[in-house]
Amino acid sequence: MKKILITGANGYIGKCLYYFLKKKFKIIGIDKEKSSEKKITQCNILNKKKLNNFIKKEKPELIIHLAAQSLVDETINKKKYYDNNDKATKSLLEIAKKNNIKKIIFSSTASIYQQSSKPLKENSKIRALSTYAKTKRLCEKKIQSEKNLKFIILRFFNVCSALRSPIIGELHNPETHLIPTIVYKAMYNKKIYIYGSDFNTFDGTCIRDYIHIKDICLAIEKSIKYLFKNNRSNIFNIGNYKGLSNKEIISCVRKKIKNNLNLKYVNRRKGDVSKLICNSNKAKKILNWKANNSNIKKIIDDEMKWIFKFNKMGIKRKFKNYLL
Numbered sequence: 001m002k003k004i005l006i007t008g009a010n011g012y013i014g015k016c017l018y019y020f021l022k023k024k025f026k027i028i029g030i031d032k033e034k035s036s037e038k039k040i041t042q043c044n045i046l047n048k049k050k051l052n053n054f055i056k057k058e059k060p061e062l063i064i065h066l067a068a069q070s071l072v073d074e075t076i077n078k079k080k081y082y083d084n085n086d087k088a089t090k091s092l093l094e095i096a097k098k099n100n101i102k103k104i105i106f107s108s109t110a111s112i113y114q115q116s117s118k119p120l121k122e123n124s125k126i127r128a129l130s131t132y133a134k135t136k137r138l139c140e141k142k143i144q145s146e147k148n149l150k151f152i153i154l155r156f157f158n159v160c161s162a163l164r165s166p167i168i169g170e171l172h173n174p175e176t177h178l179i180p181t182i183v184y185k186a187m188y189n190k191k192i193y194i195y196g197s198d199f200n201t202f203d204g205t206c207i208r209d210y211i212h213i214k215d216i217c218l219a220i221e222k223s224i225k226y227l228f229k230n231n232r233s234n235i236f237n238i239g240n241y242k243g244l245s246n247k248e249i250i251s252c253v254r255k256k257i258k259n260n261l262n263l264k265y266v267n268r269r270k271g272d273v274s275k276l277i278c279n280s281n282k283a284k285k286i287l288n289w290k291a292n293n294s295n296i297k298k299i300i301d302d303e304m305k306w307i308f309k310f311n312k313m314g315i316k317r318k319f320k321n322y323l324l
């Protein structure tokens, strides 16, 4: 069994992926936060000495690099993004090279693209506006410039929902993503803020492409196989090829939960664009991957299962409101 290292293995995607791949590969993980999982070691990528000792001992054949300052919030100190995204990736690449690791999969983001009314392709115009997007783009460039390294860059759209077996999903602190926020607040009758109703879209609320975590895990699995088989670098957009407005999501959640939602429309957040939709044809053609699990009904159902689970454990979701 091939040994694969996941960085950021204690995060949302990392933990789901860890469980998803565990039976298929020999999976080890690192994260700067402590994990209850034995195979996930606490290690900050910026600590080059510790990272080198770990990699030297474990000798993974491929790295899936998910670790990042991932919360998109322009009020966060920029240094956090440059350290945990740009600098950490540089450090990881240096140690990978030193230990002769020649394959990497990197989680990039749709937010590096200039917004467009059309679904975005891998060669669509790049225009990274937020500090988060700028640092993710810097990471992409660093990876692309490494000689002797084969890479897959996956540009994820809006990842959401939970795996069913085991039931595991998203628990950011604070939670800022739309689906986990709306579903949770609808279930427990809390006030839901919708940021902006004056976007240039058919109903005035912004449109995003939501992709189920299971489809993300499948895309990563296909990328691993592609890298081992073809040993060739590539870039893929990973999304559902379908946009949903905030109001459309609200309507689906309302139908499912049947509560009177406590909604409040407020000003836009700084930096939010009107529309981001993925053209995933390239991943379909080359990776033979398709978003088969990303219909909104399944997204909401699986998110609810996960909420019931962590709520039973006495865990509450924490939110940050962006009221201007």
Ligand SMILES: NC(=O)c1ccc[n+]([C@@H]2O[C@H](COP(=O)([O-])OP(=O)(O)OC[C@H]3O[C@@H](n4cnc5c(N)ncnc54)[C@H](O)[C@@H]3O)[C@@H](O)[C@H]2O)c1
Residues within 6 Å of the ligand: 007, 008, 009, 010, 011, 012, 013, 014, 030, 031, 032, 033, 043, 044, 045, 046, 065, 066, 067, 068, 069, 070, 071, 083, 084, 088, 107, 108, 109, 110, 155, 156, 157, 158, 159, 160, 172
């Ligand atoms: N969730 C999404 O919708 C989405 C969309 C596009 C791209 N992505 C990208 O996918 C990746 C995973 O996203 P996520 O939602 O799981 O994020 P997350 O914040 O839940 O997880 C990131 C993990 O990385 C760890 N980490 C950060 N800096 C580190 C460092 N210096 N050393 C070691 N560990 C460190 C954190 O402790 C955290 O556990 C990120 O790179 C993110 O940018 C996510």
